[in-house]
Amino acid sequence: MSQNYRLDFLKSELSNEEMFGKVSQVFSLLSDSTRLKIFWLLCHSKECVINIAQIMNMTMPAVSHHLRVLKDSGLIESYRDGKEVFYTASVTEKDNSETKKKYPELYKMVEDKLKTISSILGVVIDSSEIVPIMNYII
Numbered sequence: 001m002s003q004n005y006r007l008d009f010l011k012s013e014l015s016n017e018e019m020f021g022k023v024s025q026v027f028s029l030l031s032d033s034t035r036l037k038i039f040w041l042l043c044h045s046k047e048c049v050i051n052i053a054q055i056m057n058m059t060m061p062a063v064s065h066h067l068r069v070l071k072d073s074g075l076i077e078s079y080r081d082g083k084e085v086f087y088t089a090s091v092t093e094k095d096n097s098e099t100k101k102k103y104p105e106l107y108k109m110v111e112d113k114l115k116t117i118s119s120i121l122g123v124v125i126d127s128s129e130i131v132p133i134m135n136y137i138i
Contacts, residue, residue, distance in 0.1 A: 046088040
């Protein structure tokens, strides 16, 4: 009986086009390895364009392009400190454990995909990267 309920629930969730559309958009945004690396960096620190360009060994216009795409999507945010603009992963009031409890299947799917991406790129991705993505989706 429990298995049928789970399958019925999963089947009903498949009709949630908005959620799957958002998940698809996130994966599309992060399918660019440079953009994923910048996002990963900003999940762990707050940086300005100059620092990101130096760390990534890229030009400032190229970094600015990726930052604009990530910011327009809502995955990152910026703030001004004097003359510098700093970027970081978006933070909301939604708590990681709350999101994980409310959307366990979606959380697991995002977590699994990020683990696959991290193994391909050879970088470590932890739960702190999942939260901004989940907040974007929901």
